[in-house]
Amino acid sequence: MTIRVVVADDQELVRSGFSMILDAQPDIEVVAEAGDGAAAVAAVREHGGEVALLDVRMPGTDGITACREIVSGTDCRVVMLTTFDSDEYVYEALHAGASGFLLKDVRRDDLVHAVRVVSAGESLLAPSVARRLVEAYTRTSAPPGSGPDPRLAALTVRERETLLLLARGLSNAEIARELVVSDHTVKTHVGNVLAKMGLRDRVQAVICAYETGLVRAGAAEPAPGRW
Structure with a gap:
């Protein structure tokens, strides 16, 4: 199966390269190039790409906005191109659905x-790295709420435990050891968490754990009153 890719960057040399x-890969085909976010969104919709490479900063519609539109309106997965000079940009892109x-x-x-x-449906950024980025961002810009987030009500106790361990950056095997269950059971719990919370992948689960208050910035344990 050929992976159809859309490449979007306002620098032509980067895009062409x-x-x-x-x-040049036998299993990958670049179906379109774009110089801005709006053109990238249009290209994904027209050509049905499986993966879109988006520059974070582009004229007009930026990469984060384009990412949000692509993720919400198509099955295409997004990888952001960045100089990694701003944690805020990375957090915003994760929140927009970047993989x-x-x-x-x-x-x-x-x-x-x-x-x-x-x-293949996996995340490119390790959950442990995402956790550090989210901690850095939420510590200064996301004050804790006054009560439990209603999104957590859909989860069983075991699923909340799984979400907490995902937020710590643990792999399925490590979660299985923590919970003393099989790898298959962990996969089931992770799948249930993602489905019930409307999340695309494990990186999104890390963000969700902080946004719901299940984990506090700087801590690896659930916040009081949220469990």
Whole structure:
């Protein structure tokens, strides 16, 4: 199966370079290039790409806005291209539904690997890295609420435990050891958490754990009154 990719960057050399690398792979086809976010959204809708590489900063419709539109309106998964100079941009892109991040000076092999990983439904950014970014952002800009988040009501006690462990950046095998259950059971719990909370992947689960107050910034334990 060929992975259809849309590459969007306002720098033509970057855009063309990425496209040439990806097109050279037998299982990847760049179906469109775009110089801004609006064109990227249109290209995904027209060509039905599985993966979109979006520059965070583009004229007109920026990459984060384009990411939000693509994720909400298509099945295409998004990888953001960034210089990683602002945690806020990374957090906003994660919140918009991005499945991963690449630095613009990414190595050729890592670029190809990223497209394949995200196309397969996985997240490119390790949950533990996402956790540190979310902590840094929420510590200064997201004061705790006064009561339990209603989104948590849909989860069973075991599913809340699973979400908490996801927020700590644990793998399925590590969660299984913590909960003393099988890997298969953990996969079921993770799937239930993602489905009930309307989340796309584990990175989104990390963000959700902080946004709902299940985990406080700077802590690996549930906030008082939220469990």
